Amino acid sequence: MVRGIIATDLRKAFRIPRGLFGKPTEKVAVDGLSLVIPPGRVTGLLGLNGAGKTSTIKMMATLLRPTSGTITVDGLDTVADARAVRRRINLIAGGERMVYAQLTGRENLHYFGRLYGLPGGVRRQRSEELLDLVGLSDAADTVVERYSRGMAQRLSIARGLINDPDYLLLDEPTLGLDAPIARDLRQVVAKLVRNGKGVLLTSHYLAEVEELCEHVYVIAAGRHLTEGSPAMLTADAGCHKTVTVAVPDPSAEVAAAVAQFTARISASIVEERRDDGTLVVSLVHPDDIAGPLVTAIVAAGGAIIDLTVTNPSLEDAILAIADGAHPPAGVAP
Numbered sequence: 071m072v073r074g075i076i077a078t079d080l081r082k083a084f085r086i087p088r089g090l091f092g093k094p095t096e097k098v099a100v101d102g103l104s105l106v107i108p109p110g111r112v113t114g115l116l117g118l119n120g121a122g123k124t125s126t127i128k129m130m131a132t133l134l135r136p137t138s139g140t141i142t143v144d145g146l147d148t149v150a151d152a153r154a155v156r157r158r159i160n161l162i163a164g165g166e167r168m169v170y171a172q173l174t175g176r177e178n179l180h181y182f183g184r185l186y187g188l189p190g191g192v193r194r195q196r197s198e199e200l201l202d203l204v205g206l207s208d209a210a211d212t213v214v215e216r217y218s219r220g221m222a223q224r225l226s227i228a229r230g231l232i233n234d235p236d237y238l239l240l241d242e243p244t245l246g247l248d249a250p251i252a253r254d255l256r257q258v259v260a261k262l263v264r265n266g267k268g269v270l271l272t273s274h275y276l277a278e279v280e281e282l283c284e285h286v287y288v289i290a291a292g293r294h295l296t297e298g299s300p301a302m303l304t305a306d307a308g309c310h311k312t313v314t315v316a317v318p319d320p321s322a323e324v325a326a327a328v329a330q331f332t333a334r335i336s337a338s339i340v341e342e343r344r345d346d347g348t349l350v351v352s353l354v355h356p357d358d359i360a361g362p363l364v365t366a367i368v369a370a371g372g373a374i375i376d377l378t379v380t381n382p383s384l385e386d387a388i389l390a391i392a393d394g395a396h397p398p399a400g401v402a403p
């Protein structure tokens with residue numbers, strides 16, 4: 071048996087009713103996706119709005135039935151063996167409140183533990199461990215309606231771990247969270263993965279994906295576009311680096327040398343003159359041009375007081391990939 075969540079040729083089409091007498095139309099949300107979420111790793115699923123990420127995650131979580139194709143979780147089918155699958159997975163969706171406002175934090179965890187059939191002792195012990203993990207031990211006896219949004223979200227995360235799932239599906243888990251809480255969550259996820267859990271992550275915060283994910287799938291209109299490590303995707307997308315230099319009070323020769331260098335390598339350039347006369351030049355180019363640029367400025371008699379090189383981010387790469395991807399024929403945008 072191959073371990074992991076394995077989706078094969080997955081397809082989800084929604085029927086959209088057209089009034090009382092109109093013929094229903096079909097919206098294809100997921101169109102032949104094959105994905106592997108192995109244990110011990112965070113796998114990313116990226117795509118623009120409406121790409122089919124949530125539909126895919128809901129099918130993995132047994133909340134939606136695939137129109138065709140299969141998903142197995144450690145060999146168990148999400149349709150035929152749904153109950154056994156549910157014991158092995160859990161879902162944390164950032165945008166949705168997944169805990170009860172009228173219960174305290176501790177009561178929520180006991181309640182969900184009971185739903186999973188955990189024996190009393192295990193339920194109590196795990197609830198305390200999870201309250202501690204998400205930093206809510208002191209607020210355990212406060213009703214959730216008095217929690218801040220961040221606290222409620224942290225409790226949702228504890229709820230998502232109550233059945234000690236082998237696989238965790240995270241759909242925008244840090245949506246709306248303050249930076250320190252989001253950072254804590256990332257640390258929790260990294261620790262879970264070190265302990266062998268498999269995690270699927272969708273997030274619009276691409277720095278988060280870059281930090282956590284070893285492998286990323288990029289989808290558009292329900293179809294596979296590309297996949298790889300964040301570093302590989304960034305390199306392959308052909309995104310350019312930005313070199314910025316600050317030249318104090320440049321002479322006409324130095325300004326001409328910068329212009330000639332820029333024209334020779336066909337870089338795109340943004341220039342800014344500060345109040346104190348410093349010229350700040352940003353050049354965008356695929357190659358490492360910092361050295362030759364500095365040489366050109368110094369050779370013309372100029373000095374440099376600041377130099378920064380900004381590498382392209384995963385965000386740049388995803389935008390470039392999405393820009394280059396046209397919806398496949400026959401698929402509505």
Ligand SMILES: Nc1ncnc2c1ncn2[C@@H]1O[C@H](COP(=O)(O)OP(=O)(O)OP(=O)(O)O)[C@@H](O)[C@H]1O
Pocket residue numbers: 084085086097098099117118119120121122123124125126
């Ligand atoms: N229940 C539904 N009925 C009809 N169409 C749906 C339904 N759920 C989703 N869709 C459509 O399927 C497509 C994929 O939606 P999905 O929510 O899976 O995308 P997503 O990548 O998660 O988007 P987002 O980033 O905006 O959350 C969208 O065009 C959406 O409008």
